Amino acid sequence: MKYTEEHEWLRAEGDVYVVGITEHATSQLGDLVFVELPEVGDTVAKDDEIVVIESVKAASDILAPIDGEITEVNTALADDPSLANSDAIGEGWFFKIRPSDASQLDDMMDEAAYKEMIG
Amino acid sequence: MTQLKETPLHALHVELGAKMVPFAGYDMPVQYPLGVLKEHQQTRAKAGLFDVSHMGQVVVKGATYADAAAGLETLIPIDILDLGEDRQRYGFFTNDDGGIEDDLMLANRGDHVFVVVNAACKEADIARMKAALEPDLSVTEITDRALLALQGPSAEAVLASLDERAAGMNFMDVATLDLNGIEAWVSRSGYTGEDGYEISVPADAAEALAKSLLAHPDVEAIGLGARDSLRLEAGLCLYGHDIDTTTSPVEGALTWAISKVRRAGGARAGGFPGASQIMAQMENGATRKRVGLLPEGRAPMREGVPLFASEDATDPIGAITSGGFGPTVGGPVAMGYVAKEHAALGTTVFGELRGKRQPLTLTKMPFTPANFKR
Numbered sequence: 001m002k003y004t005e006e007h008e009w010l011r012a013e014g015d016v017y018v019v020g021i022t023e024h025a026t027s028q029l030g031d032l033v034f035v036e037l038p039e040v041g042d043t044v045a046k047d048d049e050i051v052v053i054e055s056v057k058a059a060s061d062i063l064a065p066i067d068g069e070i071t072e073v074n075t076a077l078a079d080d081p082s083l084a085n086s087d088a089i090g091e092g093w094f095f096k097i098r099p100s101d102a103s104q105l106d107d108m109m110d111e112a113a114y115k116e117m118i119g
Numbered sequence: 120m121t122q123l124k125e126t127p128l129h130a131l132h133v134e135l136g137a138k139m140v141p142f143a144g145y146d147m148p149v150q151y152p153l154g155v156l157k158e159h160q161q162t163r164a165k166a167g168l169f170d171v172s173h174m175g176q177v178v179v180k181g182a183t184y185a186d187a188a189a190g191l192e193t194l195i196p197i198d199i200l201d202l203g204e205d206r207q208r209y210g211f212f213t214n215d216d217g218g219i220e221d222d223l224m225l226a227n228r229g230d231h232v233f234v235v236v237n238a239a240c241k242e243a244d245i246a247r248m249k250a251a252l253e254p255d256l257s258v259t260e261i262t263d264r265a266l267l268a269l270q271g272p273s274a275e276a277v278l279a280s281l282d283e284r285a286a287g288m289n290f291m292d293v294a295t296l297d298l299n300g301i302e303a304w305v306s307r308s309g310y311t312g313e314d315g316y317e318i319s320v321p322a323d324a325a326e327a328l329a330k331s332l333l334a335h336p337d338v339e340a341i342g343l344g345a346r347d348s349l350r351l352e353a354g355l356c357l358y359g360h361d362i363d364t365t366t367s368p369v370e371g372a373l374t375w376a377i378s379k380v381r382r383a384g385g386a387r388a389g390g391f392p393g394a395s396q397i398m399a400q401m402e403n404g405a406t407r408k409r410v411g412l413l414p415e416g417r418a419p420m421r422e423g424v425p426l427f428a429s430e431d432a433t434d435p436i437g438a439i440t441s442g443g444f445g446p447t448v449g450g451p452v453a454m455g456y457v458a459k460e461h462a463a464l465g466t467t468v469f470g471e472l473r474g475k476r477q478p479l480t481l482t483k484m485p486f487t488p489a490n491f492k493r
Binding site: 031033034036051054056058059061062082 | 149150154155156157261344372418419421441444446451473
């Protein structure tokens with residue numbers, strides 16, 4: 001697993017990466033009530049705002065962690081946003097992305113470094 | 120930055136694991152470990168205990184109740200003189216332009232009027248009352264009492280287990296109860312759309328009472344986050360958002376609260392700030408109105424979202440003043456102001472969210488049925 005400073009996690013699955021947000025992030029955001037996902041086939045650039053999430057408190061944007069193409073989105077999450085709270089690194093995934101430049105993963109944190117960042 | 124004030128229940132909030140945030144100058148619990156959604160559902164299903172000690176508690180007293188009531192009627196367009204003993208009414212301070220300075224609760228407690236005002240406005244409210252009413256009347260802020268709200272369908276059984284007289288009170292009744300030996304000034308009211316009580320107790324007894332109420336299996340501590348979603352579903356205004364100094368009671372759809380006797384043709388018509396503007400609006404209608412709005416999609420639309428008459432109209436016809444996810448409704452709910460031509464129930468308007476226009480339907484409030492003990 002790789003982690004970004006934006007509290008996203010990336011897990012390799014064949015030639016794509018599954019992306020979601022961490023438990024730390026969902027506990028800070030509170031109960032999620034709305035998720036707007038990108039379209040399958042979208043080509044995105046790192047730091048594009050591609051997902052909107054809303055908790056009971058506020059709206060936030062989720063940024064594309066890398067350049068690439070969206071290959072799948074979690075429609076179950078759009079139907080039931082609480083999955084991100086109950087199973088952040090499992091059922092609560094957001095989208096899958098095929099990287100166009102896999103070297104962008106190199107600078108990301110591993111689990112130990114992420115845990116150190118969130119204290 | 121000035122130091123945040125703490126309520127008498129501050130240590131208890133911390134002990135319960137609350138997430139504390141600044142609110143109206145106080146360090147207040149926005150949520151407990153249960154979380155906003157479950158706290159909201161808990162209050163609708165069983166009972167929730169809220170700390171509302173940041174609100175202002177004020178005693179207005181004269182030689183008689185009638186003196187105090189008559190004085191307050193010069194600031195508030197409500198029939199306070201004829202309010203029965205041990206009864207409470209909702210009201211508001213108006214200004215010379217017909218706007219609302221604050222909304223409040225007024226109770227006839229025998230020899231005085233007990234006034235509960237919003238935390239953010241309390242200094243101004245007290246200054247306004249002192250300037251207008253002293254020295255003929257005394258205006259005393261009660262700073263040594265906490266204020267708790269116990270809300271939800273189980274509230275009656277819970278409070279009656281401490282003093283059975285609680286069960287005999289009707290909506291908007293007030294009484295002095297004996298809760299574990301504590302003298303409590305209680306009203307059967309609240310701001311969640313549920314049955315319940317607001318309970319004023321001496322500050323040094325507040326924590327013990329709160330713990331005693333929380334010991335009941337049906338009661339959980341509830342933070343400001345759920346308080347906001349509960350009052351929004353109930354269609355109740357949040358001062359400073361849904362009503363303020365620039366919105367009149369007519370625009371704010373609060374005309375129902377203005378007592379007949381204070382309206383045109385009434386025995387004590389007018390005599391409050393902004394009376395001519397407000398009475399003219401009651402006669403001729405206002406140019407805008409506060410309405411309930413149900414977004415058609417799943418996306419919450421929050422305060423500040425502009426509203427348009429159509430998908431391509433250029434100029435907005437209003438804006439959302441409160442909005443979010445309604446856990447009991449199971450979807451987004453909102454309220455806001457629209458121009459009077461667009462204020463009919465059932466009208467579709469469009470909110471602009473992240474650059475896209477999305478439809479909302481003007482809907483009768485409350486969004487969830489009120490469960491008051493009438």
